[in-house]
Amino acid sequence: MSPTLVLDLTVAARDVAIALTVAQGETLALLGPNGAGKSTVLAAAAGLLRPDSGTVRLGDHTLSDHQTRTWVPPHARRIALLAQDARLFPHLSALDNVAFGPRSQGQPKRTAHEAAARWLEEVGMTAYARRRPHELSGGQAQKVAIARALATEPAALLVDEPLSALDVEVAPDVRDLLRRVTSDLTTVIVTHDALDAALLSDRVAVMHAGRVVEHGETGRVLSRPTSDFGARFAGLNLVRGVTSGGALRMPDGRLLHGIAESDLGQDGGPVAAVVAPSAVSIHLEATHGSPRNSLAASVVDLEPHGPTVRVRTDLLSADITPAAVAELRLARGNRVVLSVKATEVHLHRA
Amino acid sequence: MSFLRTNHHSYAVRSWSAVAGLLLLAACGIGAGADADTNSTARQQSSASTPDRTLTVFAAASLQKPFTQIGKDFESAHPGVTVRFSFGGSSGLVTQLSDGAPADVLATANEATMDQATAADLVSGQPTPFVSNTLQIVVPQDNPVGISSLTDLTKPAAKVVVCAPAVPCGAATLAVERAAGIDLKPASEEQSVTDVLGKVRSGQADAGLVYLTDVAGAAGDVKGIDFPEAKAAVNTYPIARLRDARDAALATQFMAAVTGPQGQDVLKAAGFAAP
Amino acid sequence: MTQLSVPKWLLLPAALGALLVAVPILAMALSVDWSNFSSLVTSEASTDALWLSLRTASVSTLLCLLFGIPLAAVLARTAGTAATLLRSLVLLPLVLPPVVGGIALIQAFGRRGLLGSTLDVLGLQVAFSTTAVVIAQTFVAMPFLVISLEGALRAAGTRYEDIAATLGAGPTTVFRRVTLPLALPGLVSGTILAFARCLGEFGATITFAGSLQGTTRTLPLEIYLQREGDPRAAVALSLVLVAVAVIVIGLTRTRRYSLTAGTP
Numbered sequence: 063m064s065p066t067l068v069l070d071l072t073v074a075a076r077d078v079a080i081a082l083t084v085a086q087g088e089t090l091a092l093l094g095p096n097g098a099g100k101s102t103v104l105a106a107a108a109g110l111l112r113p114d115s116g117t118v119r120l121g122d123h124t125l126s127d128h129q130t131r132t133w134v135p136p137h138a139r140r141i142a143l144l145a146q147d148a149r150l151f152p153h154l155s156a157l158d159n160v161a162f163g164p165r166s167q168g169q170p171k172r173t174a175h176e177a178a179a180r181w182l183e184e185v186g187m188t189a190y191a192r193r194r195p196h197e198l199s200g201g202q203a204q205k206v207a208i209a210r211a212l213a214t215e216p217a218a219l220l221v222d223e224p225l226s227a228l229d230v231e232v233a234p235d236v237r238d239l240l241r242r243v244t245s246d247l248t249t250v251i252v253t254h255d256a257l258d259a260a261l262l263s264d265r266v267a268v269m270h271a272g273r274v275v276e277h278g279e280t281g282r283v284l285s286r287p288t289s290d291f292g293a294r295f296a297g298l299n300l301v302r303g304v305t306s307g308g309a310l311r312m313p314d315g316r317l318l319h320g321i322a323e324s325d326l327g328q329d330g331g332p333v334a335a336v337v338a339p340s341a342v343s344i345h346l347e348a349t350h351g352s353p354r355n356s357l358a359a360s361v362v363d364l365e366p367h368g369p370t371v372r373v374r375t376d377l378l379s380a381d382i383t384p385a386a387v388a389e390l391r392l393a394r395g396n397r398v399v400l401s402v403k404a405t406e407v408h409l410h411r412a
Numbered sequence: 413m414s415f416l417r418t419n420h421h422s423y424a425v426r427s428w429s430a431v432a433g434l435l436l437l438a439a440c441g442i443g444a445g446a447d448a449d450t451n452s453t454a455r456q457q458s459s460a461s462t463p464d465r466t467l468t469v470f471a472a473a474s475l476q477k478p479f480t481q482i483g484k485d486f487e488s489a490h491p492g493v494t495v496r497f498s499f500g501g502s503s504g505l506v507t508q509l510s511d512g513a514p515a516d517v518l519a520t521a522n523e524a525t526m527d528q529a530t531a532a533d534l535v536s537g538q539p540t541p542f543v544s545n546t547l548q549i550v551v552p553q554d555n556p557v558g559i560s561s562l563t564d565l566t567k568p569a570a571k572v573v574v575c576a577p578a579v580p581c582g583a584a585t586l587a588v589e590r591a592a593g594i595d596l597k598p599a600s601e602e603q604s605v606t607d608v609l610g611k612v613r614s615g616q617a618d619a620g621l622v623y624l625t626d627v628a629g630a631a632g633d634v635k636g637i638d639f640p641e642a643k644a645a646v647n648t649y650p651i652a653r654l655r656d657a658r659d660a661a662l663a664t665q666f667m668a669a670v671t672g673p674q675g676q677d678v679l680k681a682a683g684f685a686a687p
Numbered sequence: 688m689t690q691l692s693v694p695k696w697l698l699l700p701a702a703l704g705a706l707l708v709a710v711p712i713l714a715m716a717l718s719v720d721w722s723n724f725s726s727l728v729t730s731e732a733s734t735d736a737l738w739l740s741l742r743t744a745s746v747s748t749l750l751c752l753l754f755g756i757p758l759a760a761v762l763a764r765t766a767g768t769a770a771t772l773l774r775s776l777v778l779l780p781l782v783l784p785p786v787v788g789g790i791a792l793i794q795a796f797g798r799r800g801l802l803g804s805t806l807d808v809l810g811l812q813v814a815f816s817t818t819a820v821v822i823a824q825t826f827v828a829m830p831f832l833v834i835s836l837e838g839a840l841r842a843a844g845t846r847y848e849d850i851a852a853t854l855g856a857g858p859t860t861v862f863r864r865v866t867l868p869l870a871l872p873g874l875v876s877g878t879i880l881a882f883a884r885c886l887g888e889f890g891a892t893i894t895f896a897g898s899l900q901g902t903t904r905t906l907p908l909e910i911y912l913q914r915e916g917d918p919r920a921a922v923a924l925s926l927v928l929v930a931v932a933v934i935v936i937g938l939t940r941t942r943r944y945s946l947t948a949g950t951p
Contacts (some may be wrong), residue, residue: 089728108849108853109852109853110849110852110853135852135857135858135862136851136852136853137853137855137856137857137858137860138855138857139853140855141853142853142854143849143850143853145846145850149846149847149850150853151847151864151865151868151869152869153868153871155870162851162856162864163854166851166854166855166856166857166864167855173837210854211853211854214854214855220853283797287872358941408890501915502716502914503914504914504915507914507918571798571815573815573897575897575914576915577875577916578911578912578913578915578917579912579915598899599814599815599897599899600815600896600897600898600899600903601897601899601900601904602893602898602911603893603895603898603908603915605869607893607894607898610894611897614793614797614799615797615798615799616793616797616798616799616814616815616897617814617815668756675780
């Protein structure tokens with residue numbers, strides 16, 4: 063099992079001060095806007111930046127401790143880093159890129175190449191082994207980069223905005239791969255996209271101006287953020303259930319239709335759906351139209367959310383305009399019908 | 413400026429190319445600013461007193477010190493006259509002249525180069541020999557390997573530098589070697605006497621063969637040792653007026669100043685002997 | 688031809704600049720005494736000089752690499768006053784007249800120089816030896832390698848090096864397998880520039896090493912000497928040197944294209 067990663071550090075130059083623990087095999091999403099200090103945290107964990115104070119520990123090993131002047135250089139940390147851009151070494155083939163880690167750890171060329179071939183197969187890139195990075199698309203390169211990071215058999219994985227540089231069409235594919243490979247690995251994923259956090263992480267820490275402002279289980283933080291900033295920045299609907307003919311069956315038996323991010327597996331298997339509140343509209347009566355999910359719910363709460371009003375219901379939250387709130391005369395306890403396009407519902411295996 | 417000028421002329425003379433002409437035109441156009449500036453300052457200086465006369469003298473590098481002095485004396489004796497010198501290797505000077513460099517007087521370090529100038533129809537009238545120069549052994553002040561004669565230069569321990577046979581001082585070196593019946597194994601065959609002197613002066617070499625005048629010029633740093641075989645290669649310096657001289661009268665007056673008693677005194681003080 | 692992407696008026700000064708270089712070279716080629724060309728350039732003095740030039744330039748280039756690569760790496764990856772001072776120092780031969788370099792070398796490695804007696808004790812006779820030529824060439828050529836490689840290293844940045852480190856590669860492995868390969872175009876062009884500079888070295892060599900056929904008289908020295916003796920040979924040998932230089936530049940161009948083709 064991948065060890066626990068403890069980050070308790072400050073970086074004065076970037077005004078970052080955080081304390082986070084990523085449990086064994088857990089994936090923590092570090093969510094926040096650009097400039098919140100997320101990448102600084104990753105750099106400090108990887109050893110590419112020296113914190114001004116505090117400690118970084120991985121399992122029983124202290125990687126950096128300001129007080130005891132302990133410092134383990136990046137190459138000895140067994141922490142792999144996946145960058146926003148794939149950053150494949152341009153002068154090496156895909157295979158040699160993946161073999162780089164094993165070779166650097168002293169494995170003979172042949173063993174390293176065998177390991178690299180296995181990892182390329184794992185990410186479905188065997189056919190591209192001989193290609194140079196400039197001959198790969200963004201998504202392909204990112205998959206090779208994932209294979210390269212994993213080929214070092216890291217004790218922990220750091221992922222920096224892995225999908226932001228990718229086209230929307232290929233992002234789900236890579237996201238699914240990431241979800242698969244990080245399932246048992248202690249992982250920190252930096253992202254400014256709440257959807258990534260929802261789909262990839264077990265827990266979410268929301269960062270703002272160098273501080274963690276909210277921290278908790280992913281479903282809870284995204285659907286019921288307690289901090290103002292968390293509410294503004296996060297706020298995603300997460301619905302759990304089981305597969306049923308390509309849709310999600312909620313515990314009450316109702317179906318939620320959506321787009322499968324990946325193969326949902328056999329009927330009855332656990333799945334989750336992610337829906338942005340802005341994709342949910344509210345009606346007083348059921349609407350008719352095949353692409354929409356129409357679901358009855360009751361209003362729990364109303365609160366301002368930027369220029370819109372976030373309407374919390376016992377099922378999904380919806381962001382609607384104040385004018386719509388007035389027109390619908392919404393108030394706590396009202397029975398309403400929620401409507402959301404199937405294309406706005408992201409389904410994935412839980 | 414002088415660099416540009418030399419090139420201008422070497423291009424202008426070659427008639428093969430309209431292209432070069434074009435380039436020249438362009439170079440003049442672009443360089444006009446800088447050129448005009450320099451020219452106008454020169455003009456202002458000389459126009460301070462009339463008449464405005466400039467004499468250009470091309471002279472062997474070894475003449476630099478005495479000729480500069482003679483030039484100053486000449487200027488004070490002839491108000492309004494400016495004497496400009498271009499000092500360099502004799503063959504190089506002749507090449508520049510045949511490429512069209514403008515000058516009034518040429519003084520070379522040997523007769524062979526003057527003969528080349530004559531053959532190229534650059535010279536007006538008969539060249540006049542005005543000084544002679546002989547070789548001398550030059551050693552560092554402390555004379556580390558104890559050189560006292562020409563044959564001492566063949567000591568295996570001695571690092572000796574001489575001029576390359578292709579240059580005049582090297583030809584003279586060969587002549588004295590033959591006269592003494594020795595075969596020097598130099599550590600280096602230098603381009604010019606200045607280079608030989610420099611190597612001895614810095615202690616890189618233990619001995620060298622240079623002209624008496626060079627030793628005189630470096631007195632204090634080096635010691636000169638006379639040797640009888642030097643008579644085998646006495647170098648005579650001729651001076652001549654050039655055919656394209658812009659001020660023939662002034663050129664003749666300058667040559668008279670060089671060959672006259674006052675000029676000869678200056679040259680003797682610099683180590684030169686009478687021709 | 689693709690659409691011209693520079694202002695048209697630039698073409699005039701550009702053409703004049705090209706002519707400034709082309710016309711003299713062409714003029715020299717035209718003035719070569721072709722009927723005697725082969726005998727002029729195959730004389731013993733000429734072939735000795737060419738061979739000596741090629742040998743010393745090769746050894747000097749190797750020394751430039753040996754010292755210049757580490758220097759460039761240190762300069763590219765450090766900041767601060769000390770680095771700035773070190774850079775100015777290392778690049779000094781670039782702006783010094785070579786003859787000044789020669790004088791400085793005499794003061795250091797000459798028989799009466801700072802290190803001369805130490806070298807004597809070690810049995811190294813630098814004065815008037817081919818070693819002196821190599822020292823002079825290395826002295827003047829190394830900055831070309833350093834400046835070119837440092838630029839390439841800075842341009843490449845540390846992004847790939849960081850990733851390599853997180854993949855478990857120690858500093859030496861990173862340098863060997865990532866840093867240098869990424870800076871290879873700069874390294875190659877720097878090496879070729881340094882070689883060309885070695886080949887053309889004149890002032891420092893004649894000042895510091897002297898001029899003796901087969902030992903210290905490299906091709907430029909031979910050309911300069913032949914100007915006095917046999918100007919036709921000087922022109923012919925100059926053309927040989929131009930040919931070697933053109934081959935060297937040609938190598939740079941082709942190498943550069945083939946290398947950059949590999950980067951996105």
